[in-house]
Amino acid sequence: MKTIKTLSTLLFTALLMLSCNQKSNKIIAQKDYNKYLEIKDNKSRDFAQGEINFWQKKYDKAPNQTSYLSLIASNYSKLFENTGNIKYLYKVEELLLQVNKEYHYQGVGSIRSLGRNYISQHRFKEALVLANKALAIGEGMKETQKLLFDVNMELGNYTDAEKNLKYLNDSRDFDYLIRVSKWNDHLGDLKTAISLMEKARDIAEINDNNSLKIWTYSNLGDLNGHAGNIQTSYDYYLKTLAVEPNNSYALKGIAWIAFSHEKDTKEANRIIDNISKRHHTPDFYLLKAQIAEYENDFLSKKTNLNDYFTMLNTINYGAMYNKYNTLIYADDKNTASKALEIAKIEIDHRPTPDSYDLLAWSYYNLGDSKKALAIEEEYVVGKSFEPKLNYHLATIYKANNLNEKVTPIKKELLKSTFELGPNLEKKIINL
CATH class of the missing domain: 1.25.40.10 (Tetratricopeptide repeat domain)
Structure with a gap:
């Protein structure tokens, strides 16, 4: 009897410890992010649309003021980031082509803006042509070197990218820090990449710049996830949402934690379904297909992949x-x-x-x-x-x-x- 009792006690203790470990291993909690899933309004989107309306009216009254078109284009870029709607990205291109034509491709700022638009469209070689055009003009060299670094990294021109980075070398500059962080990530040095992104974060916080905070917090969410620091990753996604409640990137990061770390497929799908109502892009179908595969639900996987390709065939990406x-x-x-x-x-x-x-x-x-x-x-x-x-x-x-x-x-x-x-x-x- 004593032996059986002892074994029972040991088994109970083991199960209790296992239960505690499972609980302590859980990171996400609905109470942390439900409020961001239930948001009905979108202040960032509405502000950008308001700016577009304001500057469009001014341009309509003074069509010789080409600079207004650049401001309109900038806000369409914000709409694209906020909604994922590709038509806004193409609208930016249309406006910037008009701006550059009116400036006879001599304004480095508008040339670089068009280059960045082409990067977003994955038209990297065209972006490189524009970056070199800006370089040849010779104004705003540091900004052009930043664009060149970004394009060269996308094209795999790593020797050139390193040269661009050396030209920028300034540990107090936010734009340099985020790029040297990306460089170290490329080299496989995640620890240094995170450290440099944290320095960029400090600059964003000191200057109380919300757009830079969103950039660094969401990137630190990613980098820490890659490094296996899941709790830190989750915390940074929450910090991103505290600044920008409609940030779909951070919510997608939390959905990935729900799926990959916690194996909570129901919660991952719930988050994805909520995000895709306001930020509808094809990659959400791919994530749902991955989840379906994990659940051995191959019919659902096929359905999501079909929906993914239907969206690609309907909309030109x-x-x-x-x-x-x-x-x-x-x-x-x-x-x-x-x-x-x-x-x-x-x-x-x-x-x-x-x-x-x-x-x-x-x-x-x-x-x-x-x-x-x-x-x-x-x-x-x-x-x-x-x-x-x-x-x-x-x-x-x-x-x-x-x-x-x-x-x-x-x-x-x-x-x-x-x-x-x-x-x-x-x-x-x-x-």
């Missing part, structure tokens, strides 16, 4: 979703050849390690593991520290019987399961 399309098509043997076609287009648009990885992954899924390996070794190995790319690399190594190279990558990937998500976590364990 240009090359903005090429990466996602390649990965979706590559994972199905029946559409892997289509993935290969898009991957080649992506390499033409932006010859980065990421784009070459898409090409290698497409060849792997078409059954050509040798060609996939050759591409990875020439264009990806040692050039990127992205976990998704490393998962592809490990899979391709395994297909080529290079198991000794798989083991160290697998070890690192197991540290990145939050970033990669539950579906890939299962696949990593089986590597």
Whole structure:
């Protein structure tokens, strides 16, 4: 009897400890963010629309005042950020083309603005042409170097990007800090990337600049998530929402924590469904498809992917979703050849390690593991520290019987399961 009682006590204690650990492991709480899901108004959107109406009336009365068009364009950019509606991004382009035409492409500010618009559209080579045009004019060189850094990073011109960064070198400058943070993230040094973003955050807070606070808080949410600091990531997303209650990016970050960290698919879907009512973009269907796959609900996964492609076919997003399309098509043997076609287009648009990885992954899924390996070794190995790319690399190594190279990558990937998500976590364990 004593033995049975002792075993019962031990079992109860173990279950209690397990229960406590599970509770302590939970991070998100509805009471923290429900108020942001239930917001009916959108002050940032309404303010931007009010500014557009104000400056449009002034321009209508004085159509020779080209500077008014730039102000209208700036507020359409804010509408795009706030709603995700691509028509606003195209409206910005239309206005900036008019501005630059009237300035005979001699105003560096409007040239750079159009360049940034092209970056948002994933028209990186055109953005680089504009950045170099601004550089040749020679005014506002630091601002042009910032644009050049951003474009060169997108194009994989890392040597040039590093030169742009050295030109900017000023540890007291917010724009320099966020870029050198991005550079260190690219190098795989997350600790330094976070530290530099925290310095940028301090500048934003000292100056009480809300737009810069939103930028740093949301980026610190991302960076800390990648580093496995999930609680800190969550706290920064909440700080973002405290400044901008309609920030869909932060809410999406919380939805990812609900899904990837807590495996609470119901809550993740609830958050996504609420965000997409006011910020409707195709990527929400992809997240819901991932969640459905985790639940083994393949009918729901198919429905969400169909809705995703329907939206892309209905609305012109240009090359903005090429990466996602390649990965979706590559994972199905029946559409892997289509993935290969898009991957080649992506390499033409932006010859980065990421784009070459898409090409290698497409060849792997078409059954050509040798060609996939050759591409990875020439264009990806040692050039990127992205976990998704490393998962592809490990899979391709395994297909080529290079198991000794798989083991160290697998070890690192197991540290990145939050970033990669539950579906890939299962696949990593089986590597």
